[in-house]
Amino acid sequence: MKRLSDIKISALDLVPVRADKGPAHSLRNSLDLAQHLEKFGYNRFWVAEHHNMDGIASSATSVLLGYLAGGTSTIRVGSGGVMLPNHAPLVIAEQFGTLESLYPGRIDLGLGRAPGSDQMTARALRRERSGSADDFPDDVLELMSYLGPRTPEQKVIAVPGTGTHVPIWLLGSSLFSAQLAGMYGLPYAFASHFAPRYMHEAIRVYRNHFKPSDVLDKPYVMLGVPLVAADTDEQADYLATSVYQRILNLMRGQSLVQQPPVETMEGRWLPHEKAAVADFLGLAMIGSPQKIRAKLDVLLEQTQADELIFTCDLYEHADRLHSYELLAQLAQG
Template sequence: MSTIPLSLLDFATIYDGERPGVSFTRSVTLAQKAEELGFERVWYAEHHNMKSISSAAPAVLISHIGAKTSTIRLGAGGVMLPNHSPYTVAEQFGTLAELYPDRIDLGLGRAPGTDQNTLGRALRRSPNAAENFPGDVVELEKYLADESIIAGVRATPGAGTRVPLYILGSSLFGAQLAAKLGLPYSFASHFAPTHLEEAVGLYRETFVPRAEGDKPYVIAAVNVTAADSTADAVRQHEDVKRAWVRNMAGRGRYLTDEQLDDVIDSYAGHQILDMMRYTAVGTGEEVRDYLEKFAAHAQADELMLSLRAPSFEESLRSLEIVADNRPELNA
C-alpha cells in the first residue's frame, strides 16, 4: 500500500523580539529537513502587514531557499494574483523555474492576504481586482506557455517554462474555477474548514480534463501537532490554541491571560478555534491515524501540513515524527 504524499506550508514565523531574517534562517533549516525526510514540497504564502509572518515576497524567499536545497519542490501557496500583474508574476516564477528546473510550483489565490487598509492604501489594489482573477489566471498561464497575449510582448524569463499552476481556495469559487480550467486544486482547510467537503466534491464532479488521462488532483491542508507522548502533544496544542485566539481576537491589542480565557469561553472564541477544526494531535501513530481519516474525508491526493507547535524545535521534532509514521492511501 502506498503512502500519501506529504508537503509543508511554512509561514516563516517571526517570534517576539526577532528580526524577519531570523525566520528566514529557520525556513532554510525546515526545508532542508523536509528534503532529507522525503517530503514532496514546501509552500510559502503571500501575507502583508502581519507582524508574525515574513513571507510577504514568496518569489524572493523561494529563490533563497532553492539555493540551499537540492531536490524538494518549492512554491507559492500562494501568490495573491489580484495584487500583481500576471506578466510580473510570469517573469518572477519564470526566473525561479530557470534557476531551479522542475522544482517550482505556483499556487494562485484571489484573496488580498492582508487587511483592507493595507490593501487599498499600501498595495494600492482596486477593491474590484478579485473579479478579474479567472482571466488573470488564464493570462498568466499563456505567458508561461509562450502564447501571444499582447503583440510584441513576451515574458523573459517565463515563456516556455510552463510552471505548474494550482488554484487555491476555501470556497466553491476556487473549486469551480480549478475544475473548469482543469488545474489542480488546493483547499485551505487548515484555517477555513467550513466548505471542504462541498468544494472538493464539486471540483471532482465538474473537472474538465485538458488532455486524455488528466485527472483532478486535490491538496488538502491540515494542522499537525505531533510529539513523543500524547500528553506533550496535548500540552503543545493548548499553547497553540491560546496563541491562535490571542492573535485573532487581539488584533494588535495585548490580552491578559484572564481576558484571553474569557474570549476562549465566548461564542466568538469558539468560532476562532473552529478555524483549526482539522488538527492532528498526538503521538506518531495517533497523528498517522488522524491523517489517514482526514485524507479520506477530504478526498485528498496529497496533504499539506501546517506544523503547529509553540517553538521551532518542537516543530522540527513534529516533522520527524510524521515522517516516521507516514499515513497510507486507502486506509
C-alpha cells in the same frame, strides 16, 4: 482505500515570527526547516503571501522562494499562495519564470484570489492598479499565457517566463476557486488548515467541474492540515497552546507574533472564542503519532485526497522539526 503511506506529504510554512526574535531569525528557520523536510522525504515546501502581519515573515514570497530553492536541491518549493489581485500577472510570470529558469523542475505557483491582508494594505500594495478578486479568472488565464509557449500574435512576453510551464495551482477556502480549478483543469489545494467547514463541498465541486487539460487528465486534490505531533498526547496538547494563542490573537485583531506554550488556556479565552478557535482548527492533527495516524486514516478515507500539506507553527524550532519528523515516519509506514 488511501492511507498516509499511499500519498505525498508536503509542508506550508507561515514563517512565524517569535515574540523574542525578529524576521531574520524566522527566515533562517524556514530554510533550515526546508532542508530537514527534504531529508525527511517531503514532496513540496510552500510559503504564503501575507502582508501587514507582524507574526508572518513571508510577504516577499518570490524573493523568499529563491532563498529556499537555492538552499535545497530536490524538494519542490512554491507559493501557497501568491495573492494574484495584488499583482499584475506579467510581474508574477517574470518572477516565477526566473525561479523556474534557475531551479528547473522544482517551482510551484499556487494562486489565491484574496488580498492576503486588510483592504487598507491591499490599496497600499496596488497603488494605481484596480486589481480585484473579480478579475481573478481572467488574470489566471493571462498568467498561464505568459508561462506557456509564445504564440504568433502575442505582443507581450515574459522573459524569463515564456515556455517555462511553471505548474499553476488554484488555492481556495470557498467554492469559487474549486469550480474554477475544475473548469481550467488545474490542481486544487483547499485551505482546510484554517477553513475546514467547506472542505467536502469544495472537493465535490472541483471534481464535478473538472475538465481534462494539458496539465491534468484527472482531478488532483491537496488539503491543508494543521499539525502538532509530539511523543505523547499530553506534550502535543501543551505545544498546541502556542497555536491557540496565535489564532485567538488573529480573531481579536492583536499581534500575531508567536507566544510560548502555556499550561492551560483557561482564563485566556471566552467560551465563544474557544469554540471559534476549535472551528478554525477543525482538521488539526494534534497528538502522538498513534493518535494522528488514526485521524489521518479517517480524513483520507472520507476525502480520497491525493496529497496533504501540513502547517506546523510551534514556538520552538526544534519542536517543529520533531513534529514533521514524526509525521514523515508515519508516512513511511
